[in-house]
Amino acid sequence: MGPVSDDKLLAALQAREPAAVRQMISTHSAAMHAVARRILGSEEEAREVVQEAFFRAFQSLANFRGASALSTWLHRIAINEALMALRSRRSRIVEAPIEVSLPRFYEDGHHMPAAPGWSEPADVLLQRGQVRAAIAACIERLPTTLRVVLVLRDVEGLDGKETAAALDISEAVVKTRLHRARQALRALLEQELLK
Amino acid sequence: MITTCRDSLAAIDDYLDATLPSVQRALLDFHLLGCAHCRDYFRMYRDTIKLANALREGAPESTEELASEILLRLSRTN
Numbered sequence: 001m002g003p004v005s006d007d008k009l010l011a012a013l014q015a016r017e018p019a020a021v022r023q024m025i026s027t028h029s030a031a032m033h034a035v036a037r038r039i040l041g042s043e044e045e046a047r048e049v050v051q052e053a054f055f056r057a058f059q060s061l062a063n064f065r066g067a068s069a070l071s072t073w074l075h076r077i078a079i080n081e082a083l084m085a086l087r088s089r090r091s092r093i094v095e096a097p098i099e100v101s102l103p104r105f106y107e108d109g110h111h112m113p114a115a116p117g118w119s120e121p122a123d124v125l126l127q128r129g130q131v132r133a134a135i136a137a138c139i140e141r142l143p144t145t146l147r148v149v150l151v152l153r154d155v156e157g158l159d160g161k162e163t164a165a166a167l168d169i170s171e172a173v174v175k176t177r178l179h180r181a182r183q184a185l186r187a188l189l190e191q192e193l194l195k
Numbered sequence: 196m197i198t199t200c201r202d203s204l205a206a207i208d209d210y211l212d213a214t215l216p217s218v219q220r221a222l223l224d225f226h227l228l229g230c231a232h233c234r235d236y237f238r239m240y241r242d243t244i245k246l247a248n249a250l251r252e253g254a255p256e257s258t259e260e261l262a263s264e265i266l267l268r269l270s271r272t273n
Contacts, residue, residue, distance in 0.1 A: 182240060
């Protein structure tokens with residue numbers, strides 16, 4: 001089956017044509033898997049979440065009205081499934097402290113001297129082989145509460161309001177956690193990029 | 196009032212989102228002019244966001260096994 005419009009694909013999917021099912025999964029699973037893995041920090045759980053997300057999507061295809069692109073709809077289902085999986089194991093989470101040095105200040109509020117960080121711009125860094133894998137690994141090292149907010153805001157591009165709604169927390173808490181997450185990620189990237 | 200490095204860092208997200216009130220923004224710009232530490236930190240903080248943004252697209256991977264599992268589950272629900 002070659003590429004088809006969302007409308008035609010939708011009709012074929014509602015008829016559960018195997019070729020359409022395969023096309024949908026082939027087209028959308030990588031992005032869904034990526035977000036699930038980043039939220040959960042686990043390859044195995046991400047695979048389960050993606051399978052569950054597709055299954056739920058097929059069960060509710062009749063409710064898909066085309067208000068958003070199929071890819072956006074599926075992506076949100078994957079995010080919701082990953083967050084549900086995260087909540088179900090929240091009681092098992094033991095948050096590790098952030099093992100990186102955050103900025104330190106003198107009593108008068110000015111910076112204490114710190115090691116020089118990286119000097120190349122982000123665009124240049126991204127040309128380096130394996131740098132995306134290094135960024136992903138650094139994100140996975142963040143404590144769960146910080147990682148989830150950073151993934152939704154900075155990787156997935158949700159705004160503060162959407163993130164707050166998805167996580168059932170206030171926008172103020174999203175803002176605080178995002179700030180801490182970015183600081184921690186900067187420090188982790190510094191360690192990684194200067195190796 | 197933004198006068199120190201600690202104040203600047205506390206306002207960094209609003210500064211980068213361009214939601215900082217204009218007076219505060221001007222004070223922060225003035226601080227950055229004279230503080231190499233903060234200039235460097237702001238540059239890396241902005242880079243950190245760009246590097247995280249760059250992960251938006253996942254790498255393609257084989258989906259045949261996943262497709263087969265979904266089709267099997269769907270067939271059981273018919």
